[in-house]
Amino acid sequence: MAEQARTRVAVNGYGVIGKRVVDAIALQDDMELVGIADVAFDWRIQVAARKGYAIFAATEERLEPMRKAGLDVAGALGDLLGTADVVVDCTPKNVAAKNVTIYRKKNVKFILQGGEKHEVTGHSFVADANYESAIGRDSTRVVSCNTTSTVRTLTALKHAGLLRKARGTLLRRATDPWESHLGGIMNTLVPEPEIPSHQGPDAQSVDPELDVLTMAVKVPQTLAHLHYWTVQLTGAASKDEVLNAFRASSRIALVEIGDGLSAINAVKEMMADLGRPHDNLYEVALWADMLKVEGDELFYAYMVDNQAIVIPDTIDAIRALTGRERDAKRSIAATDRSLGVGAITDALGRG
Template sequence: SKVKVAINGYGTIGKRVADAVTMQDDMEIIGIAKTRPNYEAFVAHDKGYNVYTLADRVDDMKKAGIPAAGSVEDMAAEADIVVDCTPGGVGEKNKALYEKAGVKAIWQGGEDHELAGCSFNAEANYAEALGRDFVRVVSCNTTGLCRVIYPLDQEYGVKKVRVTLMRRSADPNDIKTGPINAIIPNPIKLPSHHGPDVKSIMPHINITSTAVKLSTTLMHVHTLNMELEKDCTSEDVKDLFAKQSRIRFIEQGISSTAEIMELAKDIGRPRGDMWENSVWKDSVTMYEGELYFFQGIHQESIVIPENVDAIRAMMELEKDGAKSIAKTNKAMGL
């Protein structure tokens, strides 16, 4: 029988994880939890997901026209594993609920590493999550960094990483966050925490980061500069990246994140998602012994395949990370 997965928090990440799990043959969605009966709750209901809600809101859901299947506690009791996709900082409060229900849980990058005690990236440390009760799938930025740093470290040894993160300031559906016309160094005190979060997965990596927020909703862009232990050429790095299933080369005249998002729609990706790192091929350059390149990170979707792999590792559906990655990719169409 399939592993029973529940989604707590059906927003940007939660709805995508639900659909990705549904595409797999070894796991299924037994319910999603939503706080309010808004359009997303109705779409979830129409898609056939059982819609759960907070214990004191079950009647509100019913009155609004969604025959709520029950409370989050009821949902947790039905599930083998809960993927917590509530807003950053909220997920922490649900830990006691999961412990009480005796259910495994995955949190997202908005929570601290310590909450789960294991941070996850499918390529870099799949085996660490095998059989674990609690795991945190790292943020979009950290996922994007791990996917390029890990193979480079394996092949050439990474001596030092410097990264500047140019971050989208809001998701496309977010009407409350800005700026709409400014660039914000954020945080101003340096270095930022973003790059070093990679150490929650690869503690030995020497990395510093700076970050700014831009007036856009279309992806983050990273400028990377790396010193490697072994000599290699730009072509060697391109060959290595070409072998990574979750890195896509951006070329053929694509010069912006807007066009990457258009490409994702053109190739028929659900919600226009780009699950892979988008590395501008022509930017990959060895210059005076150091590596430079640009990559785009689709914040709304890059962590979705990683959540599927984390479920597979924690439920021990597959012991071999490479096999899980291949299975997830095939089912999703990566």
């Protein structure tokens, strides 16, 4: 039998998420990165060119300026899309929605990120929860970092028959670390002006059955988000039952304060020690030793790497849209192997 051709993937936008998606695609045996489109010609795009990635201008107007800056630009976005089966749009918020017309005209499947509205694609994606419903679609939206973590953890409880309803408080980082010199907040906390905050309804766009409400506050740090959750269970349960439910998801890593992982900076340092690119934490890092069960009430907290958590789901979304892999567990396992998901558990001797 002839070997199946690899899925040809383009990435539009080489920022915080885009560069991580690009590196993850390059690790997949069943995918081929055909190029990167962007409007910039600063150090980020220059590094991408040094890595050997094909560079394209995201608009016709940027083609000549990028070439004058010394970049070997292969063409414009239309040229790139002509070589792709799927495009992953990692452009800034509200830009991607405008690109959808181009993608549809070129008849290329597309994946948007969580900054765009659910209505743009009519489908929102978290691999643990609804992989099968994305199979063969022309598009999907990988939800935001906070929503991804919410759906992952609540789905684990739901699959174990433990989840009745959930209420979460989100401590949100002020801005992305690489641009903290440009803005953010200092010496203050900024509550989101509405309850529920947008993450709860966004989680319901993935799974309408979730009874979830969120509140959020922006805090003056840039490393990661921190969530606190109160969950009403379907009945009285033991701590071991809850932990086993979380262990069933490869993308939830149980960590402990007793291991010295007492703060989000310590967890990030562990990612560096594990050799993760960009210190990426792809998993939800959930503190097992502070988790508490009181009758049918569950209390827990976890860390969310806003720059990395959506990367595995984006890779899985590519497989789902193309129908290349119809089994969610097989896609998740393949992605996890390529990214080293599970290394935290192994390093802590809990594999």
